[in-house]
Amino acid sequence: MKSTITKELVVDYLSGKASALQKQLIDEWVLVEENEEQFYAWLEEYEVTHPEYSANVEGAITNYHRFVEQIDAKDVAQPVTISTKKIDRVSYTTNWFHWSIAASFLLFILTIGYLKKEAWYYQTYSTAFGETKSVTLPDGSQVTLNANSSLRLPRWGFTKINRQVFLLGEASFSVKHTATHQPFVVQTNRKFNVVVLGTEFSVFARERKAKIVLSKGKVQLTIQVGPVIQKMMMKPGDLITLDSQNHAQLTTTAQPEMHTAWRGHRYTFDGTTLQEIIYLLAENYGITAQVADKSLLSLTLSGSFTADNADQLAEVVDDVLGLQSTRQDNRMVISQRKP
Structure with a gap:
């Protein structure tokens, strides 16, 4: 049987024009696995052809030209009555200053146009190295971001x-x-x-x-x-x-x-290799760690440990595996502890 859900009906649904019955039909239709891919294809097409905001770059450039013309007209209406030599110098300086302002204005507008999708379409939550963050989304869903x-x-x-x-x-x-x-x-x-x-x-x-x-x-x-x-x-x-x-x-x-113990600054290892821990130091803390002997990379660590920062984590690894870590800024060297 041919589906009664069409592209036009889905567009009305996305535009808020569908009736309550039509909304119910589409909600039920999209739950069927073979319909889901088609829905998202139409959704992507709708978002491209119906942007929430579009920067008027052409209009901004036109306004920029008007801005420059107004500056030049103001210069003509108010001549400077000083010596010829000084007029040339002042005129050159004034034009250079005004053109610098105009160029900066144009650069700003073009930058806004280039970044409009990221700046206007999206809200971005982010974390730095060593930071975790919990956010509540508009639908009430809860998300906790790990570091980086x-x-x-x-x-x-x-x-x-x-x-x-x-x-x-x-x-x-x-x-x-x-x-x-x-x-x-x-x-x-x-x-x-x-x-x-x-x-x-x-x-x-x-x-x-x-x-x-x-x-x-x-x-x-x-x-x-x-x-x-x-x-x-x-x-x-x-x-x-x-x-x-x-x-x-x-x-x-x-x-x-x-696997989400990191939310409480806790690390649970189960036969985790030192190589994996080195990856973790890089991804979560931005630290590049090297080993003095590559055979150390196969050492494994098991257990649950609390560490609030990279130094505490390195200290745990050193104590359990009998290693010695030396850190300078964002670089770390891991070696076998001397007897």
């Missing part, structure tokens, strides 16, 4: 049109279920998305690898591997790890909460 991470979401229409966020780094999510069953989509630069309705999960998306851990509810993971799009359904306790090529490995964990 950012979360971007639309300034307008987040709860009415779609709930899409873009994550760089690592974060834990507690997503609020809406009355209209709106999907919540976490996009990443690692060519994978997490689609949920209401659940608790964490996402780690760094350059070297990525992982998704589900604590409660149900999520769908969409992964791009080369030209192929793969979909995987996750249930509580599932842990999916992606390598640099997005090849997925599914395991289970009896304690999914240990």
Whole structure:
């Protein structure tokens, strides 16, 4: 049977013109898996053709020319009656000053035009090295960002049109279920998305690898591997790890909460290599660590430890593994402790 949901009807829905019955039909239609991809394709097209704000760069340039003309007219209306030699110098200085102002004004307008999408379309939350931050989104969902991470979401229409966020780094999510069953989509630069309705999960998306851990509810993971799009359904306790090529490995964990222990400045290691800890120092604290002997990289650490900063974490590692860390600014050298 041919679907009664058309592109025109979805556009009316996104524009707030659909009736209550039409909204209900679309909400039910989009919950069907094969319809979801079509909905997001129409949504993307709608957002491109219906921007919330568009900078009038051409108008700004026109205003800039008028501004310069007004400056020149004011110069002509108020001549300076001093010696010829001084007139030439003052005229040159005045024109240079006015043209500098005009050029700065034009540069400002063009910069605003270039950055308009980021500055006007999106709200961005970010953390520095060693910092964590908890935020409440407009729909009531809770997000905690780990260090050196950012979360971007639309300034307008987040709860009415779609709930899409873009994550760089690592974060834990507690997503609020809406009355209209709106999907919540976490996009990443690692060519994978997490689609949920209401659940608790964490996402780690760094350059070297990525992982998704589900604590409660149900999520769908969409992964791009080369030209192929793969979909995987996750249930509580599932842990999916992606390598640099997005090849997925599914395991289970009896304690999914240990993967978000960083929210309380706690680190839980289970056979974690020193190499992994060095990655953590770089990603969370911006510290580049090197080892005096490469054989040390295979040393493993297990246990749960509290560390409020990089120095405390290094101290824990040193004590457990019998190492010695020497730090200078953002560089660290790790060596075997001398007897």
